[in-house]
């Protein structure tokens with residue numbers, strides 16, 4: 001929004017003001033959902049009453065990139081869709097952040113084919129990777145909280161500074177359990 005550029009270089013008042021700006025920005029992330037597949041259903045569930053994304057101030061899903069500062073890529077991205085994703089990312093104003101939600105968005109998932117992008121981070125900078133197929137809404141919320149913590153602690157890059165993707169990853173919430181009953185394959 002250019003607020004940082006208008007502030008004097010240093011001083012007590014500037015620091016306090018920066019805290020207030022970061023606090024406001026952290027608590028009013030506006031997501032731009034780019035939901036192309038089943039992960040989108042979990043994204044919708046995250047915004048519904050059971051998980052209530054509004055508790056974190058991020059429930060105002062915008063379908064206009066110029067009004068959003070958090071791009072959530074949920075689902076596989078095909079080669080044909082890729083230019084649309086890139087256009088949306090470019091149209092979002094700075095500062096902006098990107099979450100890659102689910103195995104398909106991060107790696108192509110099970111769709112190891114020529115038609116599917118094998119990781120959207122090859123084409124746009126990704127800040128937080130949320131694992132799972134699909135991820136639970138709690139995991140997506142954890143990813144959003146990671147960005148909030150970053151805004152709180154690090155603030156924003158200086159005006160004119162280069163945008164560096166954070167490259168954070170949410171830890172999986174569960175491991176694979178052993179097979180309860182021994183199996184054998186007969187002939």
Ligand code: SF4
Nearest residue numbers: 038039102104133134
């Ligand atoms: S990661 Fe799984 S749930 Fe998400 S879009 Fe891919 S196949 Fe669907």
